[in-house]
Amino acid sequence: MKQLFSQKLFWGGLVSTILAVFIFTFAFMGSTVNPVPEKLPIAIVVQDEGMKLPDGSSMNFGEMLKVKINSTENSSVKWSFLSSEEEAVNEMNEKKHYAAIVLPEGLSRDVFSLLSDNVIHPQVIMYINEGMNMTGATISSQIVNGFLTTFNQQIQDQLFTQIEQSQIQITMEQAKALTQPIQIITEKINPVGSKSANGNTPALFTQILWLTILISSMVLFMLQKKVSNRLTFRSISFQIVGGIVFVGTISVFVLWITEGILDVSIPNSGEMYVLMILIGLSFFFIQNAMLNWIGFAAAPLIILLFFFSMPILTMAPELLPSITQNGLYSWVPFRFSVEHFKDFLFFEASPFENGVGTLAWIGIGSLVLMYLAFLKPQRGDKAQKERDRAGA
Numbered sequence: 202m203k204q205l206f207s208q209k210l211f212w213g214g215l216v217s218t219i220l221a222v223f224i225f226t227f228a229f230m231g232s233t234v235n236p237v238p239e240k241l242p243i244a245i246v247v248q249d250e251g252m253k254l255p256d257g258s259s260m261n262f263g264e265m266l267k268v269k270i271n272s273t274e275n276s277s278v279k280w281s282f283l284s285s286e287e288e289a290v291n292e293m294n295e296k297k298h299y300a301a302i303v304l305p306e307g308l309s310r311d312v313f314s315l316l317s318d319n320v321i322h323p324q325v326i327m328y329i330n331e332g333m334n335m336t337g338a339t340i341s342s343q344i345v346n347g348f349l350t351t352f353n354q355q356i357q358d359q360l361f362t363q364i365e366q367s368q369i370q371i372t373m374e375q376a377k378a379l380t381q382p383i384q385i386i387t388e389k390i391n392p393v394g395s396k397s398a399n400g401n402t403p404a405l406f407t408q409i410l411w412l413t414i415l416i417s418s419m420v421l422f423m424l425q426k427k428v429s430n431r432l433t434f435r436s437i438s439f440q441i442v443g444g445i446v447f448v449g450t451i452s453v454f455v456l457w458i459t460e461g462i463l464d465v466s467i468p469n470s471g472e473m474y475v476l477m478i479l480i481g482l483s484f485f486f487i488q489n490a491m492l493n494w495i496g497f498a499a500a501p502l503i504i505l506l507f508f509f510s511m512p513i514l515t516m517a518p519e520l521l522p523s524i525t526q527n528g529l530y531s532w533v534p535f536r537f538s539v540e541h542f543k544d545f546l547f548f549e550a551s552p553f554e555n556g557v558g559t560l561a562w563i564g565i566g567s568l569v570l571m572y573l574a575f576l577k578p579q580r581g582d583k584a585q586k587e588r589d590r591a592g593a
Contacts (some may be wrong), residue, residue: 213234240279241341241519244301245270248310260359260419261319262312263304263485264350278344286326291328293390295547299341299517308383316369316377318486324384325349332391332547334398337517338509351384356382391547396466402459405541407535409455409565410481412505417447418488419500432493432575440489440571448481468549476552480538483564487534490567491572510535527549534563 249263270280281298283289289301303326305311311323327345331338360379364371371379421443429436451593456474459465467473491499510533513521518530530536537560543551 218422219321223262225295229264237520238277238337238340239515239519239523241277241344241517242279242281243296243341243345243405243560244281244283244292244298246286246289246301246303248285248306249304250306250307250556252313252362254313260309260313262352262356262359264307264310265332265355266304269352269355270348278341281401284366288521289328290390293328296330296333296543296548299330299333299337300345301330301474303328303447312360313363314361315375315382316363316371320378322378323382324386326386326387326388328390328432330390331393333401334515334517335393335474337519339382340517340520346385347441349383355465358485369561387523392474393547394466396464397546398546400517402465402546403539404535406455406459406477406542407480407538408507408511410451410538411484411535413451413455414481414484414506415488415500415503417444417451420494421447422492422497424507432577434575437493437575439573440493443484444482444489448478448485452481454479466546468546470553479561480541483534483560483567485540486571487566490570490574493571494577501550506533509533514539534560537563 234436245267247263249261251259251261251264253259267282267572281292283292283301285301289298289303292298293301305324305326307321308323308325311321314321327342329342339427357379360382398405399588421440424443425432425436425440428439452474456467456470457479460467460470460473487500487502491503495502509529512533513525513530514549518526521530537558541552541558541560544554545552
């Protein structure tokens with residue numbers, strides 16, 4: 202027992218374990234353990250024209266809601282007032298809002314019809330943009346529902362006041378309608394649908410590609426080292442050709458397993474394959490640029506980048522701490538991959554509809570760095586110089 206505790210390996214292993222605990226605890230839980238929404242973008246369209254009351258005064262419930270929103274401090278939400286329902290839907294398709302509220306033109310008129318013989322049940326439309334981010338959309342829906350519930354209570358109080366002042370006799374049907382004056386109609390925009398891992402398939406495809414391509418990157422890097430002691434233009438070209446073969450094969454099998462066996466919902470298999478090739482090659486170039494310049498020491502860096510990024514891929518950026526947003530989410534390549542997959546799977550966008558994208562440009566830059574790596578000083582160069590000196 203004493204010999205065990207006297208070994209340096211034992212204490213070194215203990216320190217390494219503690220370090221690993223710190224790294225992986227912060228990686229998996231640091232940014233997600235207590236998500237607090239900050240400025241979730243929600244749109245609101247107020248078209249209510251208001252109406253004249255019997256006593257000559259005017260009432261506009263849409264304006265009342267607008268005043269309430271402007272006077273309420275809520276750091277969780279960033280309200281945007283838009284002019285039309287069409288504009289709100291278009292901006293949601295552009296991933297600018299998680300939810301939207303539309304108050305129709307005749308809202309106030311329909312509300313006061315509840316006190317008349319010709320009852321028209323007023324409605325407010327709430328759009329939920331699931332494809333943008335399921336978690337963000339769910340939280341936004343909860344916030345909007347809470348806000349509209351309070352708004353309903355205000356309208357109810359206003360109607361009861363009107364009944365009391367005007368001594369209006371109401372029927373049982375009207376009394377039931379007054380318990381919830383406004384009906385909330387919920388409609389989903391860019392729905393994630395079934396068999397999409399609750400909207401997390403973009404992140405899952407990203408994770409699968411990054412890890413499987415890392416294996417191929419390590420295999421090709423080791424083969425390159427085995428074939429040639431030093432990086433050359435030719436050996437790097439061998440890496441790239443091999444990478445194209447590996448990425449193409451990986452994409453075929455991932456698509457076959459996810460769509461053919463797991464029955465994941467994919468709009469178009471051919472376009473999905475093209476998108477996976479584009480993202481996969483970008484990942485391959487990034488990984489191999491690091492390997493060519495740093496060597497095998499790049500592997501743990503690549504894995505750590507994955508571990509720190511993995512938990513935040515399924516979260517809305519507005520739920521992340523500012524340090525994570527600015528220090529990791531803003532530049533990590535996985536973010537752009539997830540957005541590409543979202544556009545295709547949930548927003549019906551073709552792979553090149555919005556151009557090649559940021560990730561492709563990062564991949565092109567990494568490809569250039571891969572080739573430039575043969576210019577760096579290498580061990581073979583130093584050995585050759587020593588042999589030249591010895592020969593001289």
